[in-house]
Amino acid sequence: MDRANRAQGAGPVKILLVGANGTLGQSVRAALRERGHDVLSASRKDSDIAVDITDPRSIQAMYERAGRVDAVACAAGSVPWRQLSELSHQDMLDGMVGKALSQVELVRQGSPLVSESASFTLITGVLARDPIFTGTVASLANGAVESFVRAAAIELPHRQRINAVSPTVFTESLAEYGDAFIGFEPEPVRKSAQAYVRSIEGHQTGRIFEI
Numbered sequence: 001m002d003r004a005n006r007a008q009g010a011g012p013v014k015i016l017l018v019g020a021n022g023t024l025g026q027s028v029r030a031a032l033r034e035r036g037h038d039v040l041s042a043s044r045k046d047s048d049i050a051v052d053i054t055d056p057r058s059i060q061a062m063y064e065r066a067g068r069v070d071a072v073a074c075a076a077g078s079v080p081w082r083q084l085s086e087l088s089h090q091d092m093l094d095g096m097v098g099k100a101l102s103q104v105e106l107v108r109q110g111s112p113l114v115s116e117s118a119s120f121t122l123i124t125g126v127l128a129r130d131p132i133f134t135g136t137v138a139s140l141a142n143g144a145v146e147s148f149v150r151a152a153a154i155e156l157p158h159r160q161r162i163n164a165v166s167p168t169v170f171t172e173s174l175a176e177y178g179d180a181f182i183g184f185e186p187e188p189v190r191k192s193a194q195a196y197v198r199s200i201e202g203h204q205t206g207r208i209f210e211i
Contacts, residue, residue: 012036014040015071016066017039017041017073018073018075019077025041025043028196040066049066056105063113073200077102080095092137123165124142124145124165127142129166135180146164163206165195169184169186170192173189192211195209
């Protein structure tokens with residue numbers, strides 16, 4: 001699906017970046033600022049706006065503080081990492097809220113408040129298509145986000161767009177996560193950051209940008 005986005009060819013826009021302090025978030029912020037965009041950061045701490053995306057009231061307060069923006073980009077989300085036999089019902093709920101429902105809420109609340117041609121860019125991950133041991137909840141949540149993106153793309157108000165970035169393990173994160181992603185081809189985080197640029201400045205909607 002393609003829709004016009006005023007960010008394309010129309011100069012800098014105001015972007016709300018959620019999860020700006022992590023490995024991905026920092027790279028996305030740098031890439032967007034290099035393009036001249038006005039980036040407003042939101043995280044649990046050390047950002048322009050404090051937000052807990054697992055709390056709908058915190059998301060509401062974030063949007064009230066941010067004012068009208070032209071794009072919302074999310075690089076945040078957490079899930080528990082345990083074997084299926086060790087997962088509790090609460091673990092499943094925590095993962096869905098931490099990675100999927102939190103991002104759904106960003107869009108649900110944000111759509112009436114952002115500009116009429118705004119875009120949303122969410123984060124999923126390679127485990128939606130290539131699961132690993134102890135990654136059941138991550139696969140579940142990522143798959144839910146990707147399905148939501150495709151569905152929301154046909155229901156958002158005219159000219160608003162939504163996409164997701166689905167990266168593999170980052171080269172910069174191999175020391176921490178490499179043992180869990182044996183045999184996966186790592187990619188530098190900047191490639192995923194450029195996918196955010198593509199989503200925000202481009203025309204596509206309902207797309208999952210696999211890195």
